[in-house]
Amino acid sequence: MKELSNTFDYYILPNKILCSIVGMWPIEQKSSTCSKIFSYIRLTFTLISLISVFVPEIMLIAVNWGNIEILAGAGSIVTTLGQTLFKMFYLIARRERSYMLYYEIKSLWDTANDSNEIQSYIQFAYWARICTIVFYSSCVCNVITFSSAAAVDYFRFDYNANSTSNSRHLPFIVWYGTDISASPKFEIAFICQFLSATLSITSIAGLDCSFMTTMLHVSAQFKLINTWISNIGTEINCNPNYTQKIKVDLTRCIRHHQRIIHVVNEVNNLLTPIVFLQILTSGIEVCLSGYAILDTGKAEADLVKFISYFISMAVHLLLWCWPGEILVQESQEIGHAVYFNVPWYDLPPIYQRHLCLMIVRAQQYSSISALTFQTLSIHTLTAVFNTAASYFTLLQQIQQT
Secondary structure, eight states: OTTGGGSHHHHTHHHHHHHHHTTOSOOOTTOOHHHHHHHHHHHHHHHHHHHHHHHHHHHHHHHTTTOHHHHHHHHHHHHHHHHHHHHHHHHHHTHHHHHHHHHHHHHHTTSOOSHHHHHHHHHHHHHHHHHHHHHHHHHHHHHHHHHHHHHHHHHHHHHOTTOOSOOOOOSSOOOOSSOOOSTTHHHHHHHHHHHHHHHHHHHHHHHHHHHHHHHHHHHHHHHHHHHHHHHHHHHHHHOGGGGGTHHHHHHHHHHHHHHHHHHHHHHHHHHHHHHHHHHHHHHHHHHHHHHHHHOTTOOHHHHHHHHHHHHHHHHHHHHHHHHHHHHHHHHHHHHHHHHHHSOGGGSOHHHHHHHHHHHHHHHSOOOOBSTTSOBOSHHHHHHHHHHHHHHHHHHHHHHHO
């Protein structure tokens, strides 16, 4: 078990399971034809499940246009499903590039051979694994709260024989264009929505946590370079003859630094449209879910499920901004490690120039951006919540007038 816990496959296992369920995990070239077909079937079924909730929600908003309560309740769900559908179609269209990036990240895991050096980036992989499990658990709680609220009303209506009004409702309020309140249509729609919601949260957690894991693994490689640089400084101070072999270690740091910068550019090339859409719509998503919570006309069950949904959306947004902040910090830390941990003033001029160039390059930090105008960081999180507060104020003004 100890050897297994140091492998790349161990730390990405939750991402692999979630993405494989919905057919979005990279297919190995040596896979059989049957396994490839089965993966495509899972992907098709997942897309149909997402669309089966997404389209009726949009129809509900269109039919009840002008109703702020309907817009707040259904709009937050529509925004989340729209984000997921865009990410899935986008990754399908750029499947080859996403596969290449996955294999590149996987190959980086074996860069270090020493166990102490490996420990420098295992911590980031551990955080990615834990965050994936926690976020998926919060999404499962959403499905449970939405389904439980509908199930309680369903059994309460059946238990009360004197009830004259049908208070039953589905987990997600939609408009199918026909009356489904009678049995067995209602039960069939209920089960279908539950299955669709389960696949939806699996898609959301699988994709977004995979993006988060990618950013953390890249950040871990910058931390590995910092470890190498610190080791160089220690060797110079402890071993006077080390300057004769410093060229090999320094060259390794420079080449690996260039390689990681190239990987960050590849990640940016792939994720820039996704990040742009995520930031653009997250403010609307948080605003609508927050408005649904503060709506005084909500029942207690509806209040609980929208509070759970709001918390999940806040965690969802944090999954994007927190790894982006770590990436910026770790890439900048290389310059600090070179300047403070290496006695560059005692080295020959040629090595001083190499270290100086590393410091200059580290000042231009690596980051994940949204179409080059917004960098993912903790500041992005506060900006999104400020935008959501502005939208919320606008909705209140519209409701009052």
